[in-house]
Amino acid sequence: MKKIIITGRRPAATELNMAPLIDMIFILLIFFLVTTSFVNEAGLERKKPQPSPPKQTDIEKRTNVTLGVMADNSIWDQEEGRSIHIKSVRAYIENFLIEAPKGTVVIAADKDSQIGTVVKVMDACRLAGVENLSVAPMTSGER
Amino acid sequence: MAPLIDMIFILLIFFLVTASFVKTPGIDIQKPFAETAEDRKKTNLVIGVAQDSTIWVEGRMIDIRDIRSYLERFLQETPNGTVVISADEDSRSEITLLLHDACQGVGIREVYIGAANE
Numbered sequence: 001m002k003k004i005i006i007t008g009r010r011p012a013a014t015e016l017n018m019a020p021l022i023d024m025i026f027i028l029l030i031f032f033l034v035t036t037s038f039v040n041e042a043g044l045e046r047k048k049p050q051p052s053p054p055k056q057t058d059i060e061k062r063t064n065v066t067l068g069v070m071a072d073n074s075i076w077d078q079e080e081g082r083s084i085h086i087k088s089v090r091a092y093i094e095n096f097l098i099e100a101p102k103g104t105v106v107i108a109a110d111k112d113s114q115i116g117t118v119v120k121v122m123d124a125c126r127l128a129g130v131e132n133l134s135v136a137p138m139t140s141g142e143r
Numbered sequence: 144m145a146p147l148i149d150m151i152f153i154l155l156i157f158f159l160v161t162a163s164f165v166k167t168p169g170i171d172i173q174k175p176f177a178e179t180a181e182d183r184k185k186t187n188l189v190i191g192v193a194q195d196s197t198i199w200v201e202g203r204m205i206d207i208r209d210i211r212s213y214l215e216r217f218l219q220e221t222p223n224g225t226v227v228i229s230a231d232e233d234s235r236s237e238i239t240l241l242l243h244d245a246c247q248g249v250g251i252r253e254v255y256i257g258a259a260n261e
Contacts, residue, residue: 032158043255116232
Protein backbone atom coordinates (compact mmCIF):
# COMPACT_ATOMS: atom_id res chain seq x y z
CA MET A 1 0.00 0.00 0.00
CA LYS A 2 1.20 3.31 -0.97
CA LYS A 3 0.80 6.19 1.32
CA ILE A 4 0.40 9.47 -0.23
CA ILE A 5 2.00 12.13 1.76
CA ILE A 6 0.92 15.55 0.92
CA THR A 7 3.66 17.96 1.46
CA GLY A 8 2.22 20.88 -0.43
CA ARG A 9 3.63 24.26 0.33
CA ARG A 10 1.18 26.97 1.07
CA PRO A 11 1.39 29.90 -1.30
CA ALA A 12 3.32 32.77 0.14
CA ALA A 13 0.50 35.31 -0.30
CA THR A 14 -3.11 34.95 -1.47
CA GLU A 15 -4.17 37.43 -4.09
CA LEU A 16 -7.69 38.78 -4.32
CA ASN A 17 -9.31 38.13 -7.64
CA MET A 18 -10.18 41.55 -9.04
CA ALA A 19 -11.86 40.46 -12.25
CA PRO A 20 -15.47 40.05 -10.96
CA LEU A 21 -15.26 43.38 -9.12
CA ILE A 22 -14.16 45.18 -12.27
CA ASP A 23 -16.86 43.42 -14.27
CA MET A 24 -19.50 44.61 -11.84
CA ILE A 25 -18.24 48.18 -11.80
CA PHE A 26 -18.15 48.25 -15.58
CA ILE A 27 -21.76 47.08 -15.73
CA LEU A 28 -22.82 49.78 -13.23
CA LEU A 29 -20.85 52.37 -15.15
CA ILE A 30 -22.48 51.43 -18.43
CA PHE A 31 -25.92 51.45 -16.78
CA PHE A 32 -25.48 55.01 -15.52
CA LEU A 33 -23.90 56.10 -18.80
CA VAL A 34 -26.95 54.90 -20.68
CA THR A 35 -29.64 56.12 -18.27
CA THR A 36 -28.24 59.57 -17.60
CA SER A 37 -30.16 62.06 -19.64
CA PHE A 38 -29.24 65.68 -19.44
CA VAL A 39 -32.72 67.02 -20.04
CA ASN A 40 -32.81 70.76 -20.30
CA GLU A 41 -36.32 71.99 -19.86
CA ALA A 42 -37.02 75.67 -20.20
CA GLY A 43 -40.09 77.28 -18.76
CA LEU A 44 -41.96 80.38 -17.72
CA GLU A 45 -43.16 81.12 -14.24
CA ARG A 46 -46.84 81.76 -13.80
CA LYS A 47 -48.41 83.84 -11.08
CA LYS A 48 -52.06 84.02 -10.26
CA PRO A 49 -53.74 87.37 -9.71
CA GLN A 50 -54.00 88.26 -6.04
CA PRO A 51 -57.06 90.09 -4.87
CA SER A 52 -55.69 93.41 -3.66
CA PRO A 53 -57.50 96.13 -1.76
CA PRO A 54 -58.44 99.06 -3.95
CA LYS A 55 -55.66 101.60 -3.75
CA GLN A 56 -56.13 105.31 -3.76
CA THR A 57 -54.86 106.36 -7.10
CA ASP A 58 -55.51 108.94 -9.69
CA ILE A 59 -58.70 108.18 -11.48
CA GLU A 60 -57.07 109.36 -14.69
CA LYS A 61 -54.28 106.80 -14.51
CA ARG A 62 -54.70 103.10 -15.15
CA THR A 63 -52.73 100.83 -12.87
CA ASN A 64 -53.65 97.54 -14.41
CA VAL A 65 -54.36 96.01 -17.78
CA THR A 66 -56.34 92.85 -18.35
CA LEU A 67 -55.45 91.19 -21.62
CA GLY A 68 -58.05 88.70 -22.70
CA VAL A 69 -57.06 85.83 -25.00
CA MET A 70 -60.23 84.68 -26.70
CA ALA A 71 -61.22 81.29 -28.06
CA ASP A 72 -60.28 82.46 -31.57
CA ASN A 73 -56.87 83.58 -30.19
CA SER A 74 -57.59 87.27 -30.62
CA ILE A 75 -56.24 89.52 -27.90
CA TRP A 76 -58.35 92.21 -26.31
CA ASP A 77 -57.73 94.90 -23.75
CA GLN A 78 -60.65 94.03 -21.53
CA GLU A 79 -61.17 97.43 -19.88
CA GLU A 80 -61.02 99.47 -23.05
CA GLY A 81 -62.53 96.89 -25.33
CA ARG A 82 -59.78 97.19 -27.91
CA SER A 83 -58.41 94.44 -30.06
CA ILE A 84 -54.61 94.14 -30.09
CA HIS A 85 -52.57 92.28 -32.66
CA ILE A 86 -50.19 89.65 -31.23
CA LYS A 87 -47.20 91.54 -32.62
CA SER A 88 -48.17 94.85 -31.05
CA VAL A 89 -48.76 93.49 -27.53
CA ARG A 90 -45.21 94.37 -26.48
CA ALA A 91 -45.46 97.98 -27.70
CA TYR A 92 -48.93 98.33 -26.15
CA ILE A 93 -47.69 97.13 -22.76
CA GLU A 94 -44.55 99.27 -23.00
CA ASN A 95 -46.78 102.31 -23.54
CA PHE A 96 -48.87 101.34 -20.54
CA LEU A 97 -45.76 100.94 -18.38
CA ILE A 98 -44.62 104.49 -19.21
CA GLU A 99 -47.79 105.73 -17.51
CA ALA A 100 -47.71 103.21 -14.66
CA PRO A 101 -44.21 101.78 -14.15
CA LYS A 102 -45.37 99.40 -11.42
CA GLY A 103 -48.53 98.48 -13.25
CA THR A 104 -50.11 95.07 -13.11
CA VAL A 105 -50.92 92.96 -16.14
CA VAL A 106 -53.39 90.11 -15.93
CA ILE A 107 -53.76 87.69 -18.82
CA ALA A 108 -57.22 86.16 -18.86
CA ALA A 109 -57.21 83.09 -21.06
CA ASP A 110 -60.40 81.65 -22.49
CA LYS A 111 -60.60 77.92 -21.90
CA ASP A 112 -60.57 77.21 -25.63
CA SER A 113 -57.68 79.52 -26.48
CA GLN A 114 -54.39 77.98 -27.53
CA ILE A 115 -51.60 77.86 -24.97
CA GLY A 116 -49.17 78.97 -27.69
CA THR A 117 -50.92 82.34 -27.89
CA VAL A 118 -51.01 82.69 -24.10
CA VAL A 119 -47.27 81.95 -23.89
CA LYS A 120 -46.60 84.49 -26.67
CA VAL A 121 -48.53 87.16 -24.76
CA MET A 122 -46.69 86.22 -21.53
CA ASP A 123 -43.37 86.47 -23.37
CA ALA A 124 -44.27 89.87 -24.86
CA CYS A 125 -45.24 91.20 -21.41
CA ARG A 126 -42.00 89.93 -19.88
CA LEU A 127 -40.01 91.49 -22.70
CA ALA A 128 -41.84 94.78 -22.10
CA GLY A 129 -40.67 94.58 -18.49
CA VAL A 130 -43.84 93.88 -16.54
CA GLU A 131 -43.08 93.12 -12.91
CA ASN A 132 -46.52 92.00 -11.85
CA LEU A 133 -47.68 89.56 -14.46
CA SER A 134 -50.30 86.96 -13.74
CA VAL A 135 -52.26 84.46 -15.78
CA ALA A 136 -55.77 83.36 -14.94
CA PRO A 137 -58.57 81.50 -16.64
CA MET A 138 -61.22 83.82 -17.98
CA THR A 139 -64.33 84.05 -15.87
CA SER A 140 -67.68 84.22 -17.59
CA GLY A 141 -68.16 87.84 -16.51
CA GLU A 142 -65.13 88.95 -18.49
CA ARG A 143 -66.28 87.75 -21.87
CA MET B 144 -4.51 47.73 -12.72
CA ALA B 145 -5.05 50.04 -9.77
CA PRO B 146 -5.18 53.32 -11.75
CA LEU B 147 -7.73 51.81 -14.12
CA ILE B 148 -10.02 50.81 -11.27
CA ASP B 149 -9.57 54.26 -9.70
CA MET B 150 -10.59 55.95 -12.90
CA ILE B 151 -13.62 53.73 -13.42
CA PHE B 152 -14.73 54.41 -9.85
CA ILE B 153 -14.51 58.15 -10.40
CA LEU B 154 -16.56 57.89 -13.59
CA LEU B 155 -19.09 55.70 -11.81
CA ILE B 156 -19.50 58.16 -8.95
CA PHE B 157 -19.85 61.04 -11.41
CA PHE B 158 -22.72 59.33 -13.23
CA LEU B 159 -24.30 58.22 -9.94
CA VAL B 160 -24.37 61.82 -8.74
CA THR B 161 -25.52 63.43 -11.98
CA ALA B 162 -28.23 60.86 -12.76
CA SER B 163 -31.43 62.76 -12.09
CA PHE B 164 -34.03 60.48 -13.67
CA VAL B 165 -36.40 62.98 -15.21
CA LYS B 166 -39.86 61.58 -15.76
CA THR B 167 -40.67 62.48 -19.34
CA PRO B 168 -44.12 62.33 -20.94
CA GLY B 169 -42.91 60.23 -23.87
CA ILE B 170 -44.73 62.12 -26.59
CA ASP B 171 -43.55 64.55 -29.21
CA ILE B 172 -44.50 68.09 -28.25
CA GLN B 173 -44.23 71.24 -30.33
CA LYS B 174 -43.56 73.71 -27.55
CA PRO B 175 -44.39 77.39 -27.92
CA PHE B 176 -41.47 79.73 -28.35
CA ALA B 177 -40.69 82.29 -25.65
CA GLU B 178 -37.60 84.45 -25.65
CA THR B 179 -37.71 84.97 -21.89
CA ALA B 180 -38.00 81.28 -20.95
CA GLU B 181 -35.27 80.27 -18.51
CA ASP B 182 -33.63 76.86 -18.30
CA ARG B 183 -34.90 74.82 -15.39
CA LYS B 184 -31.95 72.67 -14.44
CA LYS B 185 -33.43 70.40 -11.83
CA THR B 186 -36.60 69.23 -13.49
CA ASN B 187 -38.02 66.07 -11.93
CA LEU B 188 -41.27 65.68 -13.83
CA VAL B 189 -42.44 66.84 -17.21
CA ILE B 190 -46.19 66.71 -17.78
CA GLY B 191 -47.00 66.66 -21.48
CA VAL B 192 -50.10 68.11 -23.06
CA ALA B 193 -50.56 66.81 -26.60
CA GLN B 194 -52.05 68.73 -29.50
CA ASP B 195 -55.46 67.15 -28.84
CA SER B 196 -55.26 68.37 -25.20
CA THR B 197 -54.68 64.91 -23.70
CA ILE B 198 -52.35 64.72 -20.70
CA TRP B 199 -49.34 62.41 -20.69
CA VAL B 200 -47.01 61.39 -17.87
CA GLU B 201 -44.30 58.72 -17.92
CA GLY B 202 -45.36 57.48 -21.33
CA ARG B 203 -49.03 56.96 -20.58
CA MET B 204 -52.17 59.02 -20.92
CA ILE B 205 -53.81 60.22 -17.73
CA ASP B 206 -57.22 61.71 -17.10
CA ILE B 207 -57.44 65.22 -15.70
CA ARG B 208 -59.40 63.82 -12.72
CA ASP B 209 -56.59 61.40 -11.83
CA ILE B 210 -53.81 63.96 -12.00
CA ARG B 211 -54.21 65.09 -8.40
CA SER B 212 -53.58 61.66 -6.88
CA TYR B 213 -50.68 61.15 -9.29
CA LEU B 214 -49.13 64.46 -8.22
CA GLU B 215 -49.59 63.62 -4.54
CA ARG B 216 -47.69 60.38 -5.07
CA PHE B 217 -45.00 62.23 -7.03
CA LEU B 218 -44.60 64.76 -4.21
CA GLN B 219 -44.17 61.95 -1.67
CA GLU B 220 -41.44 60.36 -3.79
CA THR B 221 -39.77 63.66 -4.65
CA PRO B 222 -40.28 66.38 -2.06
CA ASN B 223 -39.25 69.79 -3.42
CA GLY B 224 -39.58 68.43 -6.93
CA THR B 225 -39.75 70.75 -9.92
CA VAL B 226 -42.51 70.26 -12.47
CA VAL B 227 -42.59 71.62 -16.01
CA ILE B 228 -45.89 71.56 -17.86
CA SER B 229 -44.89 71.08 -21.45
CA ALA B 230 -47.90 71.87 -23.56
CA ASP B 231 -48.23 71.72 -27.31
CA GLU B 232 -48.79 75.22 -28.67
CA ASP B 233 -52.11 74.21 -30.21
CA SER B 234 -53.50 72.64 -27.03
CA ARG B 235 -56.23 74.38 -25.09
CA SER B 236 -54.90 76.76 -22.45
CA GLU B 237 -57.51 75.59 -19.94
CA ILE B 238 -55.67 72.27 -19.57
CA THR B 239 -52.34 73.90 -18.74
CA LEU B 240 -53.92 76.29 -16.26
CA LEU B 241 -55.84 73.45 -14.59
CA LEU B 242 -52.64 71.37 -14.34
CA HIS B 243 -50.80 74.36 -12.89
CA ASP B 244 -53.53 74.84 -10.29
CA ALA B 245 -53.47 71.13 -9.45
CA CYS B 246 -49.67 71.18 -8.96
CA GLN B 247 -49.86 74.15 -6.65
CA GLY B 248 -52.89 72.66 -4.93
CA VAL B 249 -50.96 69.57 -3.79
CA GLY B 250 -48.07 71.75 -2.63
CA ILE B 251 -45.49 71.61 -5.43
CA ARG B 252 -43.69 74.92 -5.17
CA GLU B 253 -41.83 75.05 -8.46
CA VAL B 254 -44.15 74.71 -11.40
CA TYR B 255 -43.31 76.17 -14.79
CA ILE B 256 -45.03 76.41 -18.14
CA GLY B 257 -42.75 74.85 -20.72
CA ALA B 258 -41.47 76.90 -23.63
CA ALA B 259 -38.59 76.67 -26.05
CA ASN B 260 -36.05 79.47 -25.84
CA GLU B 261 -33.88 78.68 -28.82
